[in-house]
Amino acid sequence: MIRNKTLRQHAFPVALFAALASTGLRAQSPEAVPAEPAPPPGQVLFSTDAVKAAPASTTAPDKAPDTPVTDAERSSVAITATDLDLHLAAPHAEAQATLTIRNIGSAPLVRIPLQLSSALRWQSIAAGSASGLRPVPFTQSPIATDTDHTGYAQEAVLTPVEPLAPDATLTLTIFYAGDLRQSAARLELLGSPADRAAFADWDQAAADWIGLRGFGNVLWYPVAAPTALLGDANRLFEVVGQQRLQQESATFHLRLTVEYAGEAPSVAIFNGRTQPLDKLDDTQDAPVAETHGVATADFGTHPTGFRSPSLFVPPQPAVVTGGELLAVVTPISESIEPLAAAAAEVQPLLQDWLGPTPTQPLTVLDHPGQSFEDDALLVTPLDPNATADDLSAQAVHGLAHSWLRSSQPWINEGVAQFMNLLWIERKLGRPAVVAELQHQATLVALAEPDLTTPKASATESSSQSTELGQPLVHSSSEVFFRNKAAAVFWQLRDIVGDDTLKRALQAYRHSEQLNPAFDTDPKAFQHTLERLAKRDLNWFFDDWVYRDRSLPDLTILSVAPRPLPDRPGKNAGYLVAVEVHNEGDAVAEVPVTVRNGTFTATERLRIPGGGTASTRIVFEGAPDQVQVNDGTVPELRNSIHTREVQVKITRP
Incomplete structure (x- = not known):
């Protein structure tokens, strides 16, 4: 009884599909939906009847809208809350999502474009109202964009009953499904060799590995964003950064169900948060190889933060090592030792600058593909023949996130990059770190705006920024929130001295731990540093953090x-x-x-x-x-x- 109750909490609500069908969705199809055969005897672990209950007619055939959707329309839509029930039976995915949509543009929206990976299809869309759910007419068709690894997104263009006024919101209930297989099509279209393309684009939901990095890699959840192509200069990376910045205060609630055969997965990692999976099966007495079941997790509602929502389900539990500095998932136990040695080597530096102990271990997933990080999560290939020196730079950056985290991207990433610079100085000497600072300064200088360009006029749309460049507190590019931010911390080191900056970083970390809302104030670090330095630093923060005044010359x-x-x-x-x-x-x-x-x-x-x-x-x-x-x-x-x-x- 307990098992069945738990499973129902993670299944799609059949009653909701029935409500959609009864409100007229069925009438869109000229054919009646055939009756389902009676289920076979025995206990059902997980049922997809909820998805089947939605008539086939609710899946709109591919049809592009009569008037092409513009990127201006796509940029006017923001998803401020996502509540997602996701069921994975590798490689198949079925999902129900409740979205809160906001019009952030300056004109009413007569249609609303939303995107998924082209490997997925929209099945039904309904809008919430006082009288219940009402089906919303929509078309869907593929559009070219490299925000997904297939090189295309499946775009639904829905027509609300009334135009959505500026700053107004709309609640939608959506069902979608498809197969999340590995694809490197976007890179292969550009002529990249298949092996190199697969090394970079490894996202998939497979039986032995689930790794989905989100917007910019695979659109496994609904998004609203302009298109971007890899061949268009830096456009894709700009759009990814802007999407992260726009969505950082949006909330996301994920209820996950994973079907498995054989050894059950033990944890899921969503947006850098690790949570144990509750496992249910009906074959307790069978050999492990013959075991079938489901594993579930509920990641409660949290702000998304400055990231693309990511999901990982590793194939085996982590090994905690390195004095609890690391939690490593790898099939090759010999790969752990070099990383543990690197962690032990950089630990004194982190203790000196950030405090005696980390707030959590660095979770490392051994995976043969391009490295990926999300706070204290690192997905990277591990080599048993590597040395501690080979891994020390990666270790100090990743472990810096284990010591200190902030909702301010320029602090969260800037401190980690600053720790890298300190490690270079300690390991290789002053000339080496100055050379690295000069290299990073070149990257920043190339990205800085030309301040001689006239600013946008006051009569332009409020959705257009009237400020050139990227102030660190609103930066969306890694060049700014990593490289320039690290240069800011290095300058502060010279301005106030090592001891004062160390005490400020540790005090900031302590305040954030006591009250996570502390660092939502963009000036919290400045105030902490000024209190300890006993001097005014607004002259510096105003030019380097709160505004982008380019660089000195x-x-x-x-x-x-x-x-x-x-x-x-x-x-x-x-x-x-x-x-x-x-x-x-x-x-x-x-x-x-x-x-x-x-x-x-x-x-x-x-x-x-x-x-x-x-x-x-x-x-x-x-x-x-x-x-x-x-x-x-x-x-x-x-x-x-x-x-x-x-x-x-x-x-x-």
Whole structure:
């Protein structure tokens, strides 16, 4: 009795399908639905009668709308809540979804486009109202887009009873089904070799592995998004980032049912959250190979966060190792040791900067495909012949997410990337990390906007941004929320010092653990750091975090050495005046160094955007070079500036 009750909680409600049929959906078909044969005797573990109860007529045949859908229409639709019942019997998927749709455009929507993978088909769509569910007419047809690994999405274009007004919402109940097989068609269409394409596009629901990475890889849940093709410059990655940003506050509730044969899966991982599966079978006394059953999990309603919703069901339980730093799923136990050694090697760095212990282990799924991460989840190929040095960079980044997590992407990813930089410095030295910072600065400079371009006028649609670039608090590109954010933390390290930044990161982590809503305030980290540093930092955060003022662009205007008068017991020296201009719009605080051979003297200088600043440095001896910026503050062009100094020795 308990088993049957639990199973019904994860089956599709037959009554709902019956309600849809009784409201007129059946009338769309010229043929009557044949009666189902009586079920065979015995206990039913899981029934798909709910899906069968929806008449075949509810599945619209492929028919493109008379007027093509525009990306402007697609961009005006936001899904603010998803409640999904998903049943997987590999490779088949059947699902019921309740969606809350919002019009985020400036004009009423007379039709609403939604997309799934082209491997799936829309079966029925109904809208909720005070009188119950009402079927909504729709067409469906494939559209070319590389947001799905097949290179196409199955787009349903539905016509609401009344146009959906701006900012109004509509609740839809949807049924869809199909096979989620591995496909690399989008890459093969571009001429990629089949093996390389399969290495990148590995998403599938198979009997021994379920891995679905979501928007940008496989559309296993309904979405509303513009089209994007891989051959169109950076368009696909921009659309993926924008979709993540738009959906980060949307909620998602997943009820999962997985049919299995043989060894039952033990856990499911949804959006980086691991949950045990409840297993039910009717063959307890049979050998494992002959066991059949279902495994279920209920992932309660949570904000999606800055991610594409992902789902994994690994084939075996994880092995917890590395002092509980790691939870590794791999068929080759020898693959664990190199990763555990790498984790142990980077652990002292993470403890020093982020606190004594992680908040959770890093879950690692050994899978022979392109690596994927989602907070403290890492899907990557493991090699038993690898060394700790081979894996240390991957380990420090992944474990940083185990130590600290934030709902602010620039903090969540920026801190992890910052830990990578600190590891390079510790392992390879200062020159190596400066070279890496300069490489990342080049990527950021290429992505930054041209601030000389006129901004959008105030009369333009409110859905269009009037601000150029990507402020870190609203960034959707990895170049910004990883590379530029890491550069921000590196600069803060130089501005406030190592000890203060360490205490701020640990205090921020502690506050977030006590109150997860703490870091929903985009200024929470600034306030934490200012409290501990006992200084105002708004001048920095305003240009580098809350606004995108591009990057600084420094030039040495003048260097003027002046001999100092002789002083008893002191070497004769010079007062070196250095004037620097910032052609860029972002403020820069950089080191200014005077040197002669190995002897140096350094002062920090803050140069406002579009402004000029100067400093005077007392230097014992005759200076022969001045350097402004040491490569650690990213600039639009060079991030190291030098000027040779020639002085005339006039003293007797």
